[in-house]
Amino acid sequence: MTELVFSVLAGFAVISAIACILQRNPVASAIWLVGTMFALAGIYVLLNAQFIGAIQVLVYAGAVMVLFLFVIMLLNLSNDAGDLRGWPTRLIGAAIVVAIAVPLLTVGRYTPQRLASEVTGAVVSGDPAAALPAGQAALAAVTAKGVVGAVAVPLFQQYLVPFEITSILLLTAAVGAVVLAKRKI
Amino acid sequence: MLLGPSLTLSAILFAIGVFGVLIRRNAIVLFMCIELMLNAVNLTFVALAQYHGLSGQVLVFFVMTVAAAEAAVGLAIILSVFRHRQSVDLKYINLLRG
Numbered sequence: 001m002t003e004l005v006f007s008v009l010a011g012f013a014v015i016s017a018i019a020c021i022l023q024r025n026p027v028a029s030a031i032w033l034v035g036t037m038f039a040l041a042g043i044y045v046l047l048n049a050q051f052i053g054a055i056q057v058l059v060y061a062g063a064v065m066v067l068f069l070f071v072i073m074l075l076n077l078s079n080d081a082g083d084l085r086g087w088p089t090r091l092i093g094a095a096i097v098v099a100i101a102v103p104l105l106t107v108g109r110y111t112p113q114r115l116a117s118e119v120t121g122a123v124v125s126g127d128p129a130a131a132l133p134a135g136q137a138a139l140a141a142v143t144a145k146g147v148v149g150a151v152a153v154p155l156f157q158q159y160l161v162p163f164e165i166t167s168i169l170l171l172t173a174a175v176g177a178v179v180l181a182k183r184k185i
Numbered sequence: 186m187l188l189g190p191s192l193t194l195s196a197i198l199f200a201i202g203v204f205g206v207l208i209r210r211n212a213i214v215l216f217m218c219i220e221l222m223l224n225a226v227n228l229t230f231v232a233l234a235q236y237h238g239l240s241g242q243v244l245v246f247f248v249m250t251v252a253a254a255e256a257a258v259g260l261a262i263i264l265s266v267f268r269h270r271q272s273v274d275l276k277y278i279n280l281l282r283g
Contacts, residue, residue, distance in 0.1 A: 021205030093207030108193030134238030
């Protein structure tokens with residue numbers, strides 16, 4: 001059942017990603033990208049990352065894509081026919097993509113056993129959970145503290161300093177966006 | 186659970202994003218392709234977080250923050266370029282080309 005839902009969501013994600021890069025109208029591109037992000041949010045839920053799935057919908061499909069649509073409509077972009085590059089560039093691009101995708105696709109053969117073997121440095125043939133206790137600990141934390149609490153503990157303890165730096169990054173980005181987009185300061 | 190299929194999907198989405206960056210000339214669509222690549226990497230993090238603990242999910246949180254900041258600043262830059270050139274086509278954004 002999980003595999004079936006995953007296949008449907010994955011197929012939808014890939015189809016909408018392809019539609020996103022091939023649509024000439026930027027608004028249609030943005031809408032297809034929202035579709036990809038919703039499908040990915042569903043996949044996150046399947047992968048036991050419910051909090052990340054919710055954040056994906058709120059931040060990516062909500063805030064970021066609304067910003068994109070806002071700018072597209074503000075600039076009143078027409079769908080020019082010449083937006084796609086010519087055939088020579090497309091073929092070179094396809095070659096580059098194949099060169100990148102072939103090594104990347106080999107990671108699809110990764111199994112939890114092989115991951116455990118590489119992390120521990122010993123051959124793990126049985127249950128990978130025994131060799132990777134962190135995964136079991138994470139699952140236990142989700143059961144004990146709930147979906148949000150389990151993510152909050154490492155976020156506010158182990159990663160507290162990066163979290164605080166993130167707030168400075170967001171402040172800088174907000175000020176920078178205003179400065180860049182304003183006509184006269 | 187679903188480690189291999191997730192990593193495959195992530196690789197496919199990343200490749201589609203790279204292809205989009207290479208074939209499009211519209212700066213805004215280029216940005217969307219970059220978001221697509223960031224999403225593909227997030228999927229890798231979440232898939233591996235099932236076995237490696239919740240640090241992967243925390244890292245996805247940070248990646249999303251950086252992506253939101255990047256989108257805000259990048260779109261502001263596109264907006265000010267549009268004011269000068271009346272276009273977001275990369276064909277006309279060639280001031281630094283030698």
